[in-house]
Amino acid sequence: MESWRIALVGSGRMAHNLSEGFIQNGHVVSHLIARPSKKGKALSQHLDAQWVSFENLQQNGLQQVDVVVLAVSDDVIEETSSLFSDEVQGRIPIVHTSASTHMESLRLFQHFGVFYPFQTMTIGRNITWNEVPILIEANDKDLESRLMQLATTISAKAQIMSHTQRKALHLAGVFVNNFTNHLVNLAQDYLEEQAIDPSLTHALIQETMLKVLDIGPKQAQTGPAIRGDEKTIAAHLAELQDKEKLAKIYKQLSESIRDHNK
Template sequence: MIKVIIIGAGNVSSHLYQTFSKAKEVDVVQVYNRNHEHLNFVNEPEKRTSNLEQLKKADLYLLAVKDEAIRKIAEKIPDNKAVFAHCSGSIPLTELSLFENHGVFYPLQTFSKNKPVNFKEVPVCLEANSAKNLEFLKKIASAISDNIFEVSSKQRKALHLAAVFVNNFTNHLYALAADYCEKNELPFKILQPLIKETANKIETLPPFSSQTGPALRNDQKTISAHLEMLDDDQKKIYTILTDSIQKLHGKKL
């Protein structure tokens, strides 16, 4: 059985702990966080630690912490024959080069602590400093996911940016729409079937081909009417997105 230690207590850490705990091939021997109170998600109290000097021996140390903390924590952990991997989408592999065996174990998903995720469907992006370490990470990743990808640091950085567009920015638009609905005494749930269909559509169609709406049609009357209904900040967002859609599809404002 592969012994794993998870460093961190955020959303990614808690989901990795829960998922690995159900995997027959993996044994989570310890979870570290500086604040011991944040380790309540770890069911076994004996596996919680807030002291890096008390870390046990393991085959894999996963640093699932904030990007700026990866190097700082890594420098406090003595090197050994284990593989040390971080879970960041934007930090390069070389950030852990102080360890003889190092890699990246990046699960590409949005995680909330109390929202279950089917990890079998989560893409896990891997990178390592040797073929042997890469195969080791593949073995561990395959214990929890059916979607495993070899992704370089440069590719992963681009992927992380793309993820910001499809997740963070999109969710912000949901929030703006929800606020607009509330101000007009409309329930946001009316839009949920549309949101689901939009997401489902790109499973069979490229996003470019599935684009609809007044910007694509160059419907200036509707666009002008929409702009009249928005405040200054909303107008900026609407105009930028409309312009972007029309440039991508070869239309003019």
């Protein structure tokens, strides 16, 4: 397996997690490029990487670097790519890790693309990288092939995906991850108000997710809405009569379940 030398830009959740994925699979994060901060310097020390500030980027030739990986917020991707020297822009390929940003935002570089891990990221949590889909796109076939080689050293689920498809997948991810997590948060807050231990929901949460993956969400759907149990729905809404926002969410989701399963 070829070992890549990577210049990683950023010090947030994506940078922390992706750097671990690279290192665990035999690659080297040789440079950590970030704004001056304790977090950035701590990450560079953890990675044993040369720390480079944005202010010094023009003077750093990034020698022996195979790829620059931008793990920064979507709204600063294009601006950050402009900070590199013309020599680096012409010699080293660059990728960003965003789902929704077009790869053309990196067009100042001669070779550019996308290296997007489809997974929620939290600093301090270990990720099983072999199971994480990594979506690849590039402005030329040679770089596309090279990025696929890199991705397959990390994950068994690497594939090429267009910008349009990547945006659709990201949108689906908001439903699957962000909205689901928010609903659990609302439910557990409600239980705490009722002096009930929220951990009582843990077995249910786990079985729900396992069942969804095992038999699919349509077959796994249960509850009063899909049964047409209007009496139970009315009783639940009565319990929520002083909680307008929760009642609204309950009504909308119940209607969505009914409509989706007609």
